Amino acid sequence: MRTVLIVDDHASFRAIARAALAERFTVVGEAVDGVEAVARATELRPDVVLVDVGLPGLDGFGVAAALATLDDPPQVVLTSSRDRRDLEPLIRDSPALGFVAKERLSATALGELLA
Amino acid sequence: MSIAARSAYGLSRHARPVAIGVAVCAAAAAIAGAVALTRGEARGQTTVLAVTTIVAGCTFVAGGIVAWLRRPANLTGPLMMVAGFLLFGTSMAQAQQSLPFTVGLVIGAVPAAVVAQLVLAFPDGRLHSRWERLVVGAAYVDVVVLQVAMLMFMGFEHINGCPCPDNLLLIRDDARIHSALMGSQRVLTVVVTAALAVLLARRWRAASAPLRRAIAPVLWTTAVTIVLLVAAELTTDAVPRGLAAASRIALATVPIAYLLGLFTARIARVSVSDLVVELGRLPGPGQLRIALARALRDPSLELAYWIPDLETYVGLDGQPVDVGAAPGRAVTVVEHGGRRVAALIHDPALGENPELLGAVGSAAGLALENERLQAELRAQLEELRDSRARIVEAGDIARRRLERNLHDGAQQRLVALSVALGLAERKLTTDAQQAAAMLQAARGELTVALEELREIARGLHPAILSRGLAVALEGVAERSPVPVQLHVDGGARPPPSVEAAAYYVVSEALTNVARYAHASAATVRVARDAGRLRVEVSDDGLGGATITKGSGLQGLRDRVEAIGGHLEVQSQHGRGTRVIAVLPLQHRETTAETELGDANRD
Numbered sequence: 201m202r203t204v205l206i207v208d209d210h211a212s213f214r215a216i217a218r219a220a221l222a223e224r225f226t227v228v229g230e231a232v233d234g235v236e237a238v239a240r241a242t243e244l245r246p247d248v249v250l251v252d253v254g255l256p257g258l259d260g261f262g263v264a265a266a267l268a269t270l271d272d273p274p275q276v277v278l279t280s281s282r283d284r285r286d287l288e289p290l291i292r293d294s295p296a297l298g299f300v301a302k303e304r305l306s307a308t309a310l311g312e313l314l315a
Numbered sequence: 316m317s318i319a320a321r322s323a324y325g326l327s328r329h330a331r332p333v334a335i336g337v338a339v340c341a342a343a344a345a346i347a348g349a350v351a352l353t354r355g356e357a358r359g360q361t362t363v364l365a366v367t368t369i370v371a372g373c374t375f376v377a378g379g380i381v382a383w384l385r386r387p388a389n390l391t392g393p394l395m396m397v398a399g400f401l402l403f404g405t406s407m408a409q410a411q412q413s414l415p416f417t418v419g420l421v422i423g424a425v426p427a428a429v430v431a432q433l434v435l436a437f438p439d440g441r442l443h444s445r446w447e448r449l450v451v452g453a454a455y456v457d458v459v460v461l462q463v464a465m466l467m468f469m470g471f472e473h474i475n476g477c478p479c480p481d482n483l484l485l486i487r488d489d490a491r492i493h494s495a496l497m498g499s500q501r502v503l504t505v506v507v508t509a510a511l512a513v514l515l516a517r518r519w520r521a522a523s524a525p526l527r528r529a530i531a532p533v534l535w536t537t538a539v540t541i542v543l544l545v546a547a548e549l550t551t552d553a554v555p556r557g558l559a560a561a562s563r564i565a566l567a568t569v570p571i572a573y574l575l576g577l578f579t580a581r582i583a584r585v586s587v588s589d590l591v592v593e594l595g596r597l598p599g600p601g602q603l604r605i606a607l608a609r610a611l612r613d614p615s616l617e618l619a620y621w622i623p624d625l626e627t628y629v630g631l632d633g634q635p636v637d638v639g640a641a642p643g644r645a646v647t648v649v650e651h652g653g654r655r656v657a658a659l660i661h662d663p664a665l666g667e668n669p670e671l672l673g674a675v676g677s678a679a680g681l682a683l684e685n686e687r688l689q690a691e692l693r694a695q696l697e698e699l700r701d702s703r704a705r706i707v708e709a710g711d712i713a714r715r716r717l718e719r720n721l722h723d724g725a726q727q728r729l730v731a732l733s734v735a736l737g738l739a740e741r742k743l744t745t746d747a748q749q750a751a752a753m754l755q756a757a758r759g760e761l762t763v764a765l766e767e768l769r770e771i772a773r774g775l776h777p778a779i780l781s782r783g784l785a786v787a788l789e790g791v792a793e794r795s796p797v798p799v800q801l802h803v804d805g806g807a808r809p810p811p812s813v814e815a816a817a818y819y820v821v822s823e824a825l826t827n828v829a830r831y832a833h834a835s836a837a838t839v840r841v842a843r844d845a846g847r848l849r850v851e852v853s854d855d856g857l858g859g860a861t862i863t864k865g866s867g868l869q870g871l872r873d874r875v876e877a878i879g880g881h882l883e884v885q886s887q888h889g890r891g892t893r894v895i896a897v898l899p900l901q902h903r904e905t906t907a908e909t910e911l912g913d914a915n916r917d
Contacts, residue, residue, distance in 0.1 A: 216735055
């Protein structure tokens with residue numbers, strides 16, 4: 201199974217995401233802000249990083265940009281509870297693989313995006 | 316009429332009898348001098364000198380009486396009287412008896428020191444700096460201490476114009492000590508005179524135009540007099556006695572110069588009548604200041620208008636003006652019809668001329684009141700603009716906070732709920748038991764989300780207000796961590812905007828009580844009073860609350876004033892805080908307000 205790092209500042213979302221992804225992924229860690237996300241990703245070398253866009257400090261787009269500079273970078277998937285249309289230009293310009301709306305998050309949805 | 320002008324007339328009941336007494340004494344002294352003169356009792360002094368000394372004494376006493384009657388608080392008058400009597404006294408040096416002879420010798424030079432003090436203390440009768448006090452002190456040391464010391468060693472056998480009566484102060488006739496003391500007295504005289512000249516020159520350079528006008532005659536007459544006195548003092552007996560007589564004549568003119576300087580009001584009366592004519596032509600904005608500056612002959616004059624609502628002075632542009640007297644400035648308050656209208660910020664020299672200030676103030680009272688109304692309008696406009704900007708800003712801040720609260724709270728919970736429901740749906744076929752547990756957890760999450768939404772909705776508008784202000788305030792009081800006593804008058808319901816304002820006043824004030832006041836109890840009173848709703852929140856806490864920019868209280872005041880009300884905060888340190896809002900009940904509703912109000916009551 202592929203490994204995932206979950207990055208979100210809301211504990212409730214990290215918990216539900218962990219449960220939702222457990223079917224098809226191995227969750228190897230969590231991070232609560234952008235800086236911690238980059239550190240943990242460098243350390244744990246997950247296959248996938250699921251990162252919330254609206255993080256305090258370094259935001260999700262910043263995390264995606266930072267991780268893209270690593271050798272053998274992880275696949276980054278952005279997520280948010282905001283309307284995708286509001287974020288579209290930023291998502292397009294980001295090196296991230298794609299975007300999944302928070303309320304639609306499931307192991308299947310993430311798997312389809314990565315396929 | 317100005318405040319300064321009123322206080323200057325606070326003459327004591329005894330002033331007139333005292334003045335008459337002084338005048339009688341002076342007349343007696345002058346007559347005695349004249350009689351002595353005609354009987355040839357003056358010895359070794361020219362008749363001219365004796366006569367001019369008596370004349371100078373008379374003008375000093377007379378000038379002193381006039382100055383004192385007009386300006387009782389000013390030391391100039393009494394000092395002039397003292398100088399006059401001292402001048403009479405100097406004639407005693409011509410007496411044939413020992414005692415008056417000795418007294419005459421002792422006080423012979425004292426008038427010069429008094430004149431030095433007078434000129435430095437002009438026009439307000441006070442010495443203004445350490446240097447001035449030092450110079451005057453040195454002058455008195457010169458004419459009293461050194462004079463007495465010198466007389467103790469001065470025999471008169473060898474002096475011109477003698478035989479003389481006994482010098483009662485004589486200890487030992489010692490020409491060496493005597494001439495050493497006389498030498499040091501002369502040196503000190505020169506030093507003091509030079510220092511005096513420097514101080515006066517500096518005063519002249521620093522003086523404003525009105526002050527210069529007041530001190531010019533005084534400076535000139537005093538300068539001439541002192542030069543002549545010092546010259547007479549320093550020259551030997553060989554020099555003609557005419558110098559001494561000339562100094563006495565110059566001295567006699569000094570009091571006249573003082574009176575001129577003190578009472579330029581008489582001269583300025585013409586300018587006040589000009590002012591009245593000018594004001595009749597209704598000058599445009601800003602012209603009033605120019606007209607008043609011309610009438611007072613003070614180009615630096617500034618006007619500040621009193622705004623009672625704001626309890627502050629503002630300029631013609633409506634901006635606040637600080638009238639707390641700056642150094643080198645004086646303030647005179649002008650009233651019109653018994654109410655404070657404006658403050659004249661002017662040269663302090665004008666304060667010595669309260670008649671002129673009073674006359675100009677009352678002549679311009681109506682014109683000042685007109686300009687005050689303009690200034691008030693501008694100040695209110697300015698305040699309105701500020702409060703409108705603050706209301707918009709407060710709205711933006713509130714919306715931003717609301718977005719954050721929605722995003723971080725209910726929205727996150729609903730997102731989690733959506734994911735959990737998706738998960739439960741998939742588990743339904745494979746693991747029904749786990750699916751049921753997940754659905755139960757989801758219901759709990761939903762309950763919390765609903766509560767958060769309710770909290771936010773209440774922050775947007777207290778829906779409970781639709782049940783009436785009293786019920787809504789009960790809710791606020793119950794939520795308050797500090798015990799609240801609530802008194803709400805019944806009666807017809809106020810307009811929704813008034814109810815909302817009252818609700819927010821109580822809600823915000825109680826929040827502040829809980830946060831800052833360290834109070835043990837609070838009281839809320841809502842009462843109707845003459846077409847107005849009076850809302851009062853008081854506590855027994857620390858006090859010291861103020862309406863600062865950007866504070867919750869400022870936001871409350873804006874809200875209250877937006878519907879034509881008034882908010883006041885009484886909060887002395889250690890005496891609790893009282894927030895009082897007075898809201899007009901007949902506030903006209905906008906259509907939107909009425910519709911919303913009706914909707915609220917459904």
